[in-house]
Amino acid sequence: MELQGEKSFKTKTIANAALAIGKLPFDVATKSLEELAAVKVIGKSVAAKVREIVETGTMKELEALLAETPPGVVEIMSIKGLGPKKVLVIWKELGIENIGELFYACNENRLMEAKGFGLKTQEDIRKSIEFKMANSGRFLYAHVHGFAKGLLSGLREIAGTELISFTGAFRRKAEIVDGLDILIGAPVLEEVVSWIESSEDLQLVERKDDVLTAESGSGVKVYIRFCTAEAYFKELVLQTGSAEHLEELSSRVKEVPSVIASEEEYYRAAGLPFIEPELREGVFEFSLAEKNALPQLICYEDLKGTLHNHSTWSDGASSLEEMARFCRDEMKIEYLGICDHSKSAFYAKGLSEERVLAQHAEIDALNAKLSPFKIFKGIESDILFDGSLDYPVEILSQFDFIVASIHSVFKMSEEKATSRLIKAIENPYTTILGHPTGRLLLSRSGYPVDIPKVIDACAANGVVIEINANPLRLDIDWRWHQYAIEKGVMLSVNPDAHSVRGFNDIHYGIIAARKGGVAAENCLNALNLTEISAFFESRRAHENTHHTI
Incomplete structure (x- = not known):
């Protein structure tokens, strides 16, 4: 009711009545309308609603309110610490309509600047969502990676053998895992059993034959299997591959x-x-x-730069100079592509035309200061509903490169979503197609898209496709990488970083690229500074040709 702007008097009346009904010494379902109306804390109006629920299982007024409220917004209200007022800000002011989008916004530091929120509130919400996701029994690879790494290290030390490895989906580095599978090339070791039983992080759930089942405090199931040393490598193969x-x-x-x-x-x-x-x-x-065409899979060290990153100019948490210095001094790479949000992304402090020019002035100054390291002038331009980009040609032509992404109006038919993307791809100013399906793993399916058509359009227009490295996205899905490569489409492993810490997500993008069979030669940001400068120049020549025509 509060979300839909009902008067506070009415919402308080309903809330107080609901609280009072829960404390009544009798079952309201057994009372008539008149008997309920006579109860002081209920009254005639609420009594009618109670009888309607008892008799029909629902209430027309409630159904009407639910029909006007996205289901994901209702689910957001189940997050600990979020009352109607905060949910209203999340929904109406930030344009967030489900838990997945809310979690992504927390990771982008977008919540802490909204009215009534702050860094602590944002962090509390993020932790509550992670807890809720864990209760589903499925986990993002990235969310269990740190725990898994420490677990294997501890087991290796206790087991006293090098014949120990992850198997199953985690070893295949699947984007979503249901648990951790570990193989040890030794008989069941009592030292391992004792170690688990004394662990603060694990609880032994079951011991059966040569398998130990344990569970972490965050709900991650761990299956430890033992075999003879002689059978170890054979079992490693058989326990790693998918059924197919x-x-x-x-x-x-x-x-x-x-x-x-x-x-x-x-x-x-x-x-x-x-x-x-x-x-x-x-x-x-x-x-x-x-x-005999298996590729030499790309690795982190192959990357020479990073593209699609945000700064405090829009919704990032690190300044442009902080981002650049981290890339140069800590990551030891040659260039940074900055892609703050475009003007339509008002919720993310998207850049107006005037702010674009002001940012470019700062980039020029930083490039002079940090040379030979280079910051490329990019933008993450919203793909508007009609497929056009977010700025006029006079502004689009000022950028070194443009990442075109959809951030709004996700409810589309496959035909509409596909045509919207293809129109953006055919825009001569589009360099990279960002997170093509808009999916958020474990929380939001991507909008329906004819992926082969989109890849074909990228091939026809020389547009690069992003592998968005944010572990919630990993979009475009690795299952389409080979099709893109066959069509001659370049891919780009982009962290979509909103702070210097966000650069770490590149590792998950590399994992996704490796799963898709991507080699360094297929990856845009494996080009060195000279090579990628030439690539952007060739694209600018392409833009000018089309603009002249």
């Missing part, structure tokens, strides 16, 4: 020696080169392997 991968692999294996010294031996027995764990999904790896 293992089915195809078994059809190719003629005979595997009873004891093998490496996973490579198993793949040789199938007449195949070694397939990296990330690729073992049964999607495209066998077709590449049998042609």
